[in-house]
Amino acid sequence: MQYMLLIYSADDAGPQPGTPEFGKMMQGYMEFNKDATKAGTFVAGQPLQGASTATTLRLRNGRTETTDGPFAETKETLGGYYLLNCDDLDDALGWAAKIPTSEYGSIEVRPVMEIPT
Amino acid sequence: MNDIASAYIVVENIIRKEWGRVLATLIKQFQDFELSEDALQDALLAALSTWPKNGLPDSPAAWLLTTAKRKAIDRLRRARTVREKQGEVLSNMEPEHSFDEEAGEQLDTAIQDERLMLIFTCCHPALPEQARIALTLKSITGMKTSEIARAYLVSEETMAQRIVRAKRKIKAANIPYKVPEGDQLDERLASVLTVIYLIFNEGYSATHGEDLIRRDLCNEAIRLTELLLTLTGDEREVRGLLALLLLHSSRLQARCSINGKLITLEQQDRTLWDRELIKRGLSILITTLTGGKKGKMGAFQIQAAISAAHTAAATYEQTNWREISMLYEKLYKYQPTPVVMLNGAVALSFAYGPNAGLAAIQQIEQEGDLRIYQPFYAAKADMLRRAGRIKEALTNYRKAVELSGNKTERDYLRKRLEQLASKIEQ
Numbered sequence: 146m147q148y149m150l151l152i153y154s155a156d157d158a159g160p161q162p163g164t165p166e167f168g169k170m171m172q173g174y175m176e177f178n179k180d181a182t183k184a185g186t187f188v189a190g191q192p193l194q195g196a197s198t199a200t201t202l203r204l205r206n207g208r209t210e211t212t213d214g215p216f217a218e219t220k221e222t223l224g225g226y227y228l229l230n231c232d233d234l235d236d237a238l239g240w241a242a243k244i245p246t247s248e249y250g251s252i253e254v255r256p257v258m259e260i261p262t
Numbered sequence: 263m264n265d266i267a268s269a270y271i272v273v274e275n276i277i278r279k280e281w282g283r284v285l286a287t288l289i290k291q292f293q294d295f296e297l298s299e300d301a302l303q304d305a306l307l308a309a310l311s312t313w314p315k316n317g318l319p320d321s322p323a324a325w326l327l328t329t330a331k332r333k334a335i336d337r338l339r340r341a342r343t344v345r346e347k348q349g350e351v352l353s354n355m356e357p358e359h360s361f362d363e364e365a366g367e368q369l370d371t372a373i374q375d376e377r378l379m380l381i382f383t384c385c386h387p388a389l390p391e392q393a394r395i396a397l398t399l400k401s402i403t404g405m406k407t408s409e410i411a412r413a414y415l416v417s418e419e420t421m422a423q424r425i426v427r428a429k430r431k432i433k434a435a436n437i438p439y440k441v442p443e444g445d446q447l448d449e450r451l452a453s454v455l456t457v458i459y460l461i462f463n464e465g466y467s468a469t470h471g472e473d474l475i476r477r478d479l480c481n482e483a484i485r486l487t488e489l490l491l492t493l494t495g496d497e498r499e500v501r502g503l504l505a506l507l508l509l510h511s512s513r514l515q516a517r518c519s520i521n522g523k524l525i526t527l528e529q530q531d532r533t534l535w536d537r538e539l540i541k542r543g544l545s546i547l548i549t550t551l552t553g554g555k556k557g558k559m560g561a562f563q564i565q566a567a568i569s570a571a572h573t574a575a576a577t578y579e580q581t582n583w584r585e586i587s588m589l590y591e592k593l594y595k596y597q598p599t600p601v602v603m604l605n606g607a608v609a610l611s612f613a614y615g616p617n618a619g620l621a622a623i624q625q626i627e628q629e630g631d632l633r634i635y636q637p638f639y640a641a642k643a644d645m646l647r648r649a650g651r652i653k654e655a656l657t658n659y660r661k662a663v664e665l666s667g668n669k670t671e672r673d674y675l676r677k678r679l680e681q682l683a684s685k686i687e688q
Binding site: 232234239 | 388434438
């Protein structure tokens with residue numbers, strides 16, 4: 146069954162780019178990708194550019210409303226995602242705990258809806 | 263009461279006793295909580311309509327299990343869309359054991375106890391805390407939804423919804439029906455123990471005049487812990503929890519006055535403490551701490567030791583606050599929460615004087631998030647009072663009253679407030 150892992154963190158939290166800690170964190174992500182691929186778990190996963198690059202669109206009463214920024218102003222913002230193939234929730238949670246950002250951010254684990262064919 | 267009615271009650275009690283074990287076995291087989299519970303409910307109705315007339319089967323558990331299995335298969339067949347998973351279950355079904363009622367005895371011991379799996383599932387951290395409590399009480403102890411609702415002072419509808427939503431999440435998020443392994447086991451066991459402790463606390467906080475079923479939660483919690491002890495092979499932290507619950511229970515009589523007023527540890531009549539429960543609790547704690555049991559040191563063992571330290575004092579004045587203070591420091595390593603820090607500060611203030619306690623409280627104010635937590639202000643107020651800083655004490659007592667969500671608590675705090683205010687006027 147597939148799970149989406151949504152990676153949230155605050156701008157000022159965690160290692161900042163340019164620092165050795167940041168390099169270590171990137172290394173952690175590369176290892177995660179490698180391990181997840183090897184285990185047959187990795188389906189997809191990418192980092193996103195910062196929340197300041199986001200644009201939100203809504204269609205209301207036939208008119209598009211386009212605003213600058215993410216859909217909601219929150220301290221922690223979406224930074225990336227993984228789509229993983231897991232046996233069950235415990236399996237997915239196990240992988241979530243290996244994501245480097247889990248140490249200073251939040252990982253939302255959501256099952257993908259299975260649409261019967 | 264006529265014969266049929268009393269037979270009915272006997273049957274209900276037997277079913278309640280067997281409920282958890284049979285349900286767990288069904289869930290293991292069918293891998294479906296809702297289906298298993300519905301099927302067992304069907305079997306319950308069948309039992310209620312035949313046992314009072316025909317007499318009890320030799321093995322009620324085996325009877326319930328066999329009947330529930332048949333009902334489950336019936337339900338699966340009747341379902342309009344037979345999904346692939348269900349098709350698998352049907353085709354993988356073992357050939358029906360042909361056992362008659364007499365052979366049922368053998369089945370009793372042959373039914374593998376799957377309740378450990380069920381407890382871990384009900385207490386999964388992915389479920390909201392209130393749902394874990396409700397699901398555990400419904401599934402393992404066999405309490406009825408209406409009883410649980412009464413115990414938690416909500417409507418039956420609300421409680422039923424809570425349980426339904428939890429079962430839906432188990433299905434939708436694919437929470438597995440298994441005992442956690444490796445790294446996850448310790449953390450998940452702590453989650454189970456916390457649920458049981460919360461159940462106990464709900465009952466413990468019930469006062470005289472409240473529905474007796476609330477008090478009964480304490481007994482259910484103890485029974486759950488004893489069951490868990492058997493299922494985990496005498497795990498240390500489970501023993502710690504049991505010792506803690508027994509020691510707390512020993513004070514139930516002394517804790518609440520006849521008119522529902524809260525009596526603090528300081529004011530309790532210690533002759534009302536149940537010495538048998540204390541003996542049992544201490545015995546379990548001592549054998550746990552002196553080694554040989556499987557598992558590790560943990561928060562519940564330390565909390566039990568703190569409770570034991572209070573119990574050892576013949577009077578409040580003779581309490582060994584230094585020992586308790588050291589135990590809280592140790593507890594903080596396992597439970598680094600502001601609450602533990604606060605309790606540690608209180609113990610410190612009694613061991614080394616109010617100023618030591620106030621210094622520790624300052625640290626909490628800087629680090630923790632206790633600004634909405636009433637006991638923080640009550641504790642601070644008390645220390646300020648003992649330090650002779652009366653005006654500040656009054657301010658903090660008032661804040662505590664404001665934040666208190668409980669009438670018994672508020673009455674106690676207001677009384678303190680009045681006593682102090684009247685002292686100033688003298």
